[in-house]
Each structure stands twice: as structure tokens, then as C-alpha cells.
Amino acid sequence: MTSAERVAVVGTGLMGTSIAMAGLRGGDEVRGFDTDAGVLALAADRSGFRPEPSLPACLEGATLAFLCTPIPTIAPLAVEALQVAPQAVVTDVGSVKYEVLVEVEGAVKAEALPRFVGGHPLGGSERSGPETASAALLDGIIWVLTPSPATDDGAAARVEAWVARVGGRPVRMDARRHDRLVAMVSHLPQVASTALMGLAAQEEAGEPEILLLAAGGFRDLTRLAASNPHLWSDILLANKDAVREAIDLYIERLSGLRDMALDGRGEDVERAFALAKEARLSLAAKPQVKAGVAVLQVPVPDRPGVLADLTATLGRGGVNIEDLQIVHHPEGGRGTVHLTVSATAAEEAALALQGGGFEPLRLA
């Protein structure tokens, strides 16, 4: 067990409040601050941290400070936190790391720099605000830490130990490498989805029937397009070089597929599709990392009443089902239910299902 910290949480939305709750659960003393007094009061009520009326009051005496605010505010807050709390290791939860690091390095005295450790807990949630915060949100999530060459190794290890204590999976990574990887698998998918939805909306103006012809695949591809515009504007601007590289590589692939089709090179198209298919199937076989939840895979026969048995079994066990997806086998007649429950209820759910004659497999 690592020793308790005096934690300061700056920005008490979903992630900040969840961090406060996880800290309190582990015995930390936690103080919080938010520029929105209503959000701060809600968060303090929900989690039990001590609300502070100002940033300095929140930071004073802290040993570990979490900055959980929009990206453009992180560097200035880090500079202030490193000065106001000379004992504190300062970390953040932003989705972009290198630009913030450069800004912090340019603005603080060299002796404060070893205490700054960039961080990015992955997974998040489509919900926001302190109302749905939970310590369980951090269970099992990948939490990237991006210490720089100037970072003290002991400071990075402190954050790492804290993350592990609350159930996260710390992964160390260079800030630029982090930004390049998330540009590819998070920022690019967001841009691809928004661009597709924007294009279809533009076409719909002249062709009102176009969305009649859109099936489930189009919905899958455009689901992300409903994300928060302000948040994403911040992310894309802060990570513009890596995003540019990812978009350019993507355009190259799209152009390649277009040219293969135009030239009638059917075998090349088929080969490219087969490679992508293989990669997607191997991804599907991997456990899905999602914040605070566990997925159980339950084989079931395809007949009326089987879901009722399954959900009644869980209901009797007091387990709340977060999500449930039915996957049909190509040969028909049977399927698999992918059951999502909160990570803390996974063990209970598995036992209840076994008791009910099911054979659940735990995925993540």
C-alpha cells in the first residue's frame, strides 16, 4: 500500500470528481476547486472532498495535484500549481501532452520542472459533470503518464503508484509518442466521423432522401460526430502536427483505394479489404478497455425467454446491467450476450450467472 496523499483536484467535472472519490476511498485527504461554484458544490456533495473557495487554497500544502480542466488552461494552471505548492507532484488528465509540456517547460523555473508529470487516463465516458462521477470509473483504465527527461523519476513513480492504487493501469510513454498514437486511434476517428456526417448533411440539403438509404454502418461511422465541438476544437488545435500527419496518411489510403477501384484493380481492392478485415477480427477478439466497467461474454441459445432467465438471474443478485449486446452466430440458433456491468460488480455477476446455469467468460 502506498502512503496517503494530500490531493488537490482542480476542475471538478466527471474526471476530477472521480479522482477525488478514488483518492478518498484510499485514505487520501482531498481538496477541490472549480471556477464554477455550482459544479464545485455538487461535486463536493457527491464525493465528500473539501471544497475550497480559491485555487491557492486548494493547492496549499498539496502533495499531489490533479489538473482536470480544458486543455488550454492546463499549462498556466500547472505553472501556478508548481509555484503555490512547492511539495506537490503536479499532473493532469488532458488528451494532448506535448504542447502542454513545452508550454510548462518554457514558463517555470528549472527547479520546479522535475515535479511535473503529464497524464492521460483513457476511456472517459459519454457522460459528463460530477453527477455521474464514480471511483469505479478509474477501475482498469489505461492511464498514460508522460514524464519528460526533466521529470524526477520519483515524481513519476508517485503518480504511477497512486494510479495503480485506485485500480488504473499506468503506462509510461514519451509525450510526443503519446500524441502521435492518440492522433491515429482517437483524434483521426473523430475527424473521420465528423467529416462523414458533415458531408452527408450537406448532400441531404439537395437530396432529402439520401438518409433513407443509410443503414446501420453509416450510423456506426457517425456516432462519434455527436461529440462536444468545443472540447474537440481544443484537442485538434493542441495536437495539430500529429493530427495533420494522421489525416494525411488517411487521405493517402483513401486515395489508394479510390485509384484501385478506378483502375479496375479488383484483386488489389480485395487484398486491402482482406488485410483490414483480418486486423479488425483480431481487434474484436481482444478485450475492450472501457472505464470502470467489465464485460462478460455469455453463450446462450437463440430462443424466446433466454434473456429473461439471464437478466432475472442478475436482478436476483442485485446486479445492475450497464449494457447488453446480443451477438448472433453466423450459423444461427445460438448467440453470445456481451454483458457490461460496473467493474466492482463483475465478480458478483459472474457468480450469479454460474449459479443460474450460465457459463460467463470475463473479457475485461
Add this chain to the structure above:
Amino acid sequence: MTSAERVAVVGTGLMGTSIAMAGLRGGDEVRGFDTDAGVLALAADRSGFRPEPSLPACLEGATLAFLCTPIPTIAPLAVEALQVAPQAVVTDVGSVKYEVLVEVEGAVKAEALPRFVGGHPLGGSERSGPETASAALLDGIIWVLTPSPATDDGAAARVEAWVARVGGRPVRMDARRHDRLVAMVSHLPQVASTALMGLAAQEEAGEPEILLLAAGGFRDLTRLAASNPHLWSDILLANKDAVREAIDLYIERLSGLRDMALDGRGEDVERAFALAKEARLSLAAKPQVKAGVAVLQVPVPDRPGVLADLTATLGRGGVNIEDLQIVHHPEGGRGTVHLTVSATAAEEAALALQGGGFEPLRLA
């Protein structure tokens, strides 16, 4: 009630066999043929149509012929069907219409052309093969018909009446317009998904940790990449001009977003994201068109046991649940279950739910 037809089904996979079953249910006489004798036997067993040992035997005497084979084979089969069955209206179920039409027009005698009506039942299924075929697959689906100026209006009306009789929703559209619209909302999403998965797989070779950072959004965007490579190669090549246009427009949008980020034009990024978000939310509010199924929206409180009540209610009513999705409200505490059942069971499901104290809304 429209009069019964002597239906010929050429190609007895999932769609051909489902068409045969829907025809038989409505009193048609149905004969089928497939070049794969095993598939033909399975399909005939499942559906009860009369299997024929050859294409001419299947087509002889037909009044309505459905070509349910891969795209490159449709035009030659149409030519043969128009000749062998001089009384038949000939239609098909391919995803691309204009190229096939041009090929047919170039190959048959002018007097046969009025009997050819291109068709495209949308929705399909991720399953394939006759094993999972069902007349219910056609219930409620959009079925585009693309008569040409040479098509006899009576022939188009015959196919239209048949489609409506089996529960489909016929929509007439010019072949080129159809191809342009599906390029945008079906073929482009497929290419976008395959390109993204291909790019991530390529990056993974040098960065084995990259998929650790991929969350649910990446999975949504790449789900389609597991589609059938051979089928898609046929589709992209047959619709290459419209696909080229769609990909080019998409690249233009991607480049636009890239340049806004590079130039630091945050407000422009935000505006583009806000427009796409608005369009996506209005799409989400529309009923989802899916082959053979109905979606019921059921408001529920967010507590253990509620899904058990709901599914037990349906189980008692003998209703098989095809899929079930839990949508959480941002404010927490309550949610909506999106329940997918076969279209034929929708009425029963709604009644059972109402009897159990739920208030289902029928979506599609």
C-alpha cells in the same frame, strides 16, 4: 391483393431464399436455381421452393425473375433471363444499378428491354447463406427500384406491387441517382472504415501498443472493416465513378478540417463540429431502417432488476429479442432500452410490454 406470380429465384443465398419464402407465403409458385448444388438443396429444404437442375429450367415459364447473384454476373444473367422467359419481368437485388443497366441495354434486343427493372432491397444482414433466410427479412425494408426510360411502366408496377405485398417499402429512383446516393452513405462509409483499420494495422507493426489507446469510438468506426472483401471489391469497381466522387468530396472535408486545425482556426473547427453534431442528433432521432426488424423504445428507471422485468415480460409473451441496447440519459437515474424484435413480432411485443406496465414507443 395482387395476383400470384410464377417466380424464378436465381442465386439462393440469404436474399434469394428470403425472397422465395416471402413469395411462397403470398401464394406464388417458386422455382430456384443456384450453381452451388449444396446451397440450392439447403435453400429448397428451408423454404419449400422447387429446386431446378439448370438455369433454363428455373426460368422457363416464369412471370417474375429475381437475380440474386454477385454483381458481375447480373447483366449476363439478365440477358439470358429476358430471352429464356419471354413473359417474365426480370429484376435483381444488386447494390449497384447503373453499370448493370448499361450492360443489359447493350446486350439485349430492344423489345426485351421494357421487361427489365433494376432493384436493390436495402438493409441486408451481417449473416449470409440460406440457413438464416426468412420472409421477415423483407418486412419494412426500403427496396429501391430503378426503371430506365426503356422500362415498361407496367413491369415496374408489377415488381413494386410484389415488393409491397411481401412487406417491403418500394422507392423508385433513377439508377445513376441511386448509385450516387449509396456511394455516399454506404460505399464511402465502408471505404472510410477499411482505410482507418488498414492504417491502424500498418502503424501497429511499428507501434505494438497503439491499440491500447483505442477506445470505443475506434471500434465503432472500424466495425464495417470486417465486411466481405470479395463482395466489396465487386461493388467498388461496379460503382467506381460515384465512389470516386464520394471519396474526393470526403478528402476535401478532411483536408478542410486539417487546415483549420493547422491554421489555429478554433472557431471554424468548432462550427464544423457543431453542424455535424446537430445532423447526427437529428439522425439519431429518426427510426433506423433495418431489414425485417422493428425497434421499440422503452423508457426504464436505472435500477437492478428492471431489465429482468422487461425481458421476462417478453419471454412470457413468446417474443424473441433480436437485440437490446441500453441508452443512458445524461442526467443518470433513468434510461431507454432500444429493443429490436422481428417486424412480425413487433405488435405482440408492444402489447406484452404494455401489459407489463411499460410504455413502449415503436420506432420502425
